[in-house]
Amino acid sequence: MIPALRIAGVTKRFRSLQALAGVDLEVVQGEFFGLLGPNGAGKTTLISSLAGLARPDSGTLEVMGHDVIKDYRAARLALGVVPQELVFDPFFSVREMLRIQSGYFGIRNNDDWIDEILHHLDLTGKAGANMRMLSGGMKRRALVAQALVHRPPVIVLDEPTAGVDVELRHGLWQFIRKLNQDGHTIVLTTHYLEEAESLCGRIAMLKAGRVVALDTTANLLQRFATHTLKLQLAAPVSLPPPFSARIVSQAGTELVLGFDHYDDVGHLLAGLRAAGGEITDMALGKPDMEQVFVGIMNQN
Amino acid sequence: MEGFKTLLYKECLRFWKVGFQTVLSPVLTAVLYLLIFGHVLENHVQPYPGVSYTAFLVPGLVMMTVLQNAFANSSSSLIQSKITGNIVFVLLPPISYQEFYAAYVIASVLRGIACGVGVLLVSLPFASLSLAEPGWVLAFTLTGGAFLGTLGVIAGIWADKFDQLAAFQNFLIMPLTMLSGVFYSIHSLPVFWQGVSHFNPFFFMIDGFRYGFFGVSDVSPWTSIGVVAVCFVVLAVITLQMLARGYKLRA
Numbered sequence: 001m002i003p004a005l006r007i008a009g010v011t012k013r014f015r016s017l018q019a020l021a022g023v024d025l026e027v028v029q030g031e032f033f034g035l036l037g038p039n040g041a042g043k044t045t046l047i048s049s050l051a052g053l054a055r056p057d058s059g060t061l062e063v064m065g066h067d068v069i070k071d072y073r074a075a076r077l078a079l080g081v082v083p084q085e086l087v088f089d090p091f092f093s094v095r096e097m098l099r100i101q102s103g104y105f106g107i108r109n110n111d112d113w114i115d116e117i118l119h120h121l122d123l124t125g126k127a128g129a130n131m132r133m134l135s136g137g138m139k140r141r142a143l144v145a146q147a148l149v150h151r152p153p154v155i156v157l158d159e160p161t162a163g164v165d166v167e168l169r170h171g172l173w174q175f176i177r178k179l180n181q182d183g184h185t186i187v188l189t190t191h192y193l194e195e196a197e198s199l200c201g202r203i204a205m206l207k208a209g210r211v212v213a214l215d216t217t218a219n220l221l222q223r224f225a226t227h228t229l230k231l232q233l234a235a236p237v238s239l240p241p242p243f244s245a246r247i248v249s250q251a252g253t254e255l256v257l258g259f260d261h262y263d264d265v266g267h268l269l270a271g272l273r274a275a276g277g278e279i280t281d282m283a284l285g286k287p288d289m290e291q292v293f294v295g296i297m298n299q300n
Numbered sequence: 301m302e303g304f305k306t307l308l309y310k311e312c313l314r315f316w317k318v319g320f321q322t323v324l325s326p327v328l329t330a331v332l333y334l335l336i337f338g339h340v341l342e343n344h345v346q347p348y349p350g351v352s353y354t355a356f357l358v359p360g361l362v363m364m365t366v367l368q369n370a371f372a373n374s375s376s377s378l379i380q381s382k383i384t385g386n387i388v389f390v391l392l393p394p395i396s397y398q399e400f401y402a403a404y405v406i407a408s409v410l411r412g413i414a415c416g417v418g419v420l421l422v423s424l425p426f427a428s429l430s431l432a433e434p435g436w437v438l439a440f441t442l443t444g445g446a447f448l449g450t451l452g453v454i455a456g457i458w459a460d461k462f463d464q465l466a467a468f469q470n471f472l473i474m475p476l477t478m479l480s481g482v483f484y485s486i487h488s489l490p491v492f493w494q495g496v497s498h499f500n501p502f503f504f505m506i507d508g509f510r511y512g513f514f515g516v517s518d519v520s521p522w523t524s525i526g527v528v529a530v531c532f533v534v535l536a537v538i539t540l541q542m543l544a545r546g547y548k549l550r551a
């Protein structure tokens with residue numbers, strides 16, 4: 001099967017900044033794929049290169065088998081991009097804007113699909129409202145609607161939930177999940193790591209323009225994250241080996257220890273007692289993407 | 301082709317939605333010029349035999365309005381889209397750079413025509429006009445409008461802020477149109493300034509357009525259309541090169 005996205009050897013430099021330093025990546029059709037990285041890692045440059053907004057210095061990018069430069073029409077028809085910036089055209093209403101966007105993609109009489117998108121994004125009541133009159137969250141959802149008017153098989157969302165309240169965020173993810181279940185490939189960049197963890201089947205992490213990790217979410221969690229035991233102590237304590245190897249972080253009287261199985265907890269607590277530690281509070285934590293992210297970024 | 305048609309429609313809808321600013325205001329400005337200059341100079345200046353000054357002035361004002369508004373349309377639309385960021389909505393779809401160019405320029409010509417027709421209609425009660433060679437009127441409207449629409453695309457893409465665009469408009473477009481023979485025949489100028497006028501492409505647009513009304517002009521309309529057409533083609537090639545490279549639009 002043709003990959004939804006194929007990115008090979010892509011480099012891009014902006015003056016002294018090497019934004020992309022040789023990115024290779026394939027996203028399978030139907031995947032919910034996460035693209036994570038700190039600010040300036042190259043996520044948006046990579047998305048811009050896919051969308052034709054930036055031109056790579058070298059390498060190739062394909063969307064559903066179509067080269068984004070040589071076969072740009074087919075590539076762009078296959079791609080829907082929700083940009084990171086909250087941009088809108090102040091001259092038009094939501095419906096006018098969606099009709100215009102449909103026309104740009106060669107589609108006339110698209111009102112049935114536009115109505116469906118508006119319904120799912122809870123914007124039906126705002127169809128006739130000028131874009132200027134919408135709240136930030138509504139504008140964000142209108143951007144999602146714009147990316148979907150041509151029913152693209154691949155949808156790229158560049159930090160779509162920035163500034164969106166919790167309720168709307170859940171509604172948005174419900175809709176995006178449904179699109180994914182209907183067969184759309186979703187590529188997501190976000191700084192909300194718990195979102196990436198719960199939504200994405202596979203995740204790539206970028207740092208300084210390079211892919212520094214690429215695996216399934218489950219594998220990343222298994223390899224780079226552990227269960228944690230967060231302890232508040234009456235006084236700082238110095239743990240001897242082998243317990244010291246379990247320290248995830250230690251700051252004053254707060255100590256975080258890592259472990260793989262719940263059976264290990266008793267052993268850790270016994271070691272702590274032997275070292276003279278007095279526990280005043282305690283909490284257990286599951287492996288999460290934040291640990292993975294911090295671990296991988298610190299490694300590289 | 302649907303993408304091109306939609307972009308053209310969007311560009312026309314954009315200026316039409318703010319018609320007070322984009323069509324009626326320039327018409328009012330031109331009519332004020334007509335009333336003031338016509339009133340002051342009607343009995344003192346006769347540029348061509350048998351043609352009153354007010355009648356002489358009308359085609360010049362119509363063409364000046366066409367040109368200035370054609371420039372304003374593409375340049376303001378592009379810079380607004382760039383600054384607000386919504387230019388991505390035009391850059392993400394499968395629209396070629398040639399379609400992009402054609403849509404912006406044709407919309408500019410259409411706005412120029414809308415404004416020009418407005419000035420002409422409002423001027424009719426003040427001057428007795430003939431239409432000696434309507435083909436020339438159309439030819440200069442289209443080539444002149446396309447020339448300025450193209451210049452507007454260049455300015456809109458080049459400028460990073462409104463201030464730069466205003467400089468382009470106020471220090472280049474405005475002087476060249478005002479000094480192009482809208483208000484006078486260049487034969488009334490000293491020989492030196494007559495010569496200088498021949499380096500101003502706007503002079504040929506105004507002069508050729510005026511020929512369409514009176515069948516009289518300072519230079520042959522064939523010369524004028526040749527100059528305007530060459531200038532337009534050169535600018536169009538430069539603009540298409542800019543768009544093909546994605547200059548200031550695609551990083």
